Amino acid sequence: MLFGSCSEGGDSQRSHGRLIKIGFSLDSVVVERWERDREEFITHARSLGAEVNYRFAVADARKQVEDINELLDDGVDALVVVPNDAQALQGVLKRAANMDVPVISYDRLILDSPVSAYVSFDNVEVGRLMAEGMIKHAGFDSRVLIINGGAKDNNSRLLRRGIAEVLSPYINRGMIRIAGEITPDDWYTSLIEDDLEEYIREEKLDGIIAANDLFADSAIQILARYRQAGDVVVVGQDADLIACQRLVEGIQHRTIYKPIDRLARQAAETAFNLAVGEKLHSSRTVDNGYARIPAVIVEPVAVEKDNLEETVIADGFHTREEVYRNRE
Incomplete structure (x- = not known):
């Protein structure tokens, strides 16, 4: 307290x-x-x-x-x-x-x-958990796009710091490559969608780190148009309902539950x-x-398909029926 x-x-x-x-x-x-x-x-x-x-x-x-x-x-x-x-x-x-x-x-x-x-929340730790999820699911020798949060939000800087703490050693050794970064002025999907589609269309991406699940949702929708949803690793944060549903479906790979x-x-x-x-x-x-x-x-918590039950569902953040609605 x-x-x-x-x-x-x-x-x-x-x-x-x-x-x-x-x-x-x-x-x-x-x-x-x-x-x-x-x-x-x-x-x-x-x-x-x-x-x-x-x-x-x-x-x-x-x-x-x-x-x-x-x-x-x-x-x-x-x-x-x-x-x-x-x-x-x-x-x-x-x-x-x-x-x-x-x-x-x-x-x-x-x-x-x-x-x-x-x-x-510990926003630096949120960034760390997101980057660790990317490494876990995309592996090394991967090309990763980073979608940062709103430029006016101090949390965006803390989040980016956490991502860098985990990824920088591997970037310096050539084990992970950053395809690019998108940094919108604010937390609106309309401010990222054009650049995001260009990266997805022009680059062979292995993963996308999205600053929140709303941005992750935009990424997945565009990936689906190019028939890449599920093939490109996507991580976000906030444990939005749609993100948890997509963990079950296998087209988002990690979200961070706060x-x-x-x-x-x-x-x-x-x-x-x-x-x-x-x-x-x-x-x-x-x-x-x-x-x-x-x-x-x-402290934030990393959530993936295999721990939905003991995190967001156990806490009553979402119901089991909501999370598994598209699979039952």
Whole structure:
């Protein structure tokens, strides 16, 4: 746990009978997982006795600044932010600091701004697990295309670092070759599809490392048009339902499961605790360019066809009926 509570009794005592208002600013809900984050966060915050006021920035950094200003104007006691642009929030978050409103950077690290806590997954480890999956399934002497995440997202850099830690020694020895990299400005499939199709059409690829399962889905659809689906190794992350179904079908080879319910609950507890004035107790910190901030980091899990049952299905992330729908 990130916090140690100095108070006793129920949450109503901790808030002195006052309704706690938490603002939740999300970048977008284009990716499947963000709806799950939102729903779990709201459910847990309400169980603690808090009200959640949320906004979607539709992947627009300027709109996110407007959203956060609105939440501050509404009198929220704490802010939880999934940044669209990690470096675009300095002004509005300084306003939050001046108003003594704690800010939790959720999933993606906000850079160069005052932040009270960071709640996320180990994104470097996500990259490592993806690269290890590529080696396992594509082997050596393979040509690999890397589809990076949105350029404005600090997680994309962490993910790429993890991929490089695993692949670089083999690249340096000529055992793996990088056919190319695609780096979109944001997490939209429309920003990668033209380049992706050109690589698939022109290059003989053995594998594609996709920054998330949405990008992996685009890759598989294009591979299918060129009758290469299942022959080219594809790895992604987020354990989206379609990715898990494709693991069963053998046309995606690995996804990375990040226990979103656990992360969302931790973020809700962190926001509530800070809102009622409790202090942070954390053995781990991260540097966001402004200060070292307390962090709680949840470990990701590699998922393949042979461990679906004990991971995403056992956790109730997806049901067995959903995952095996196309095979039963």
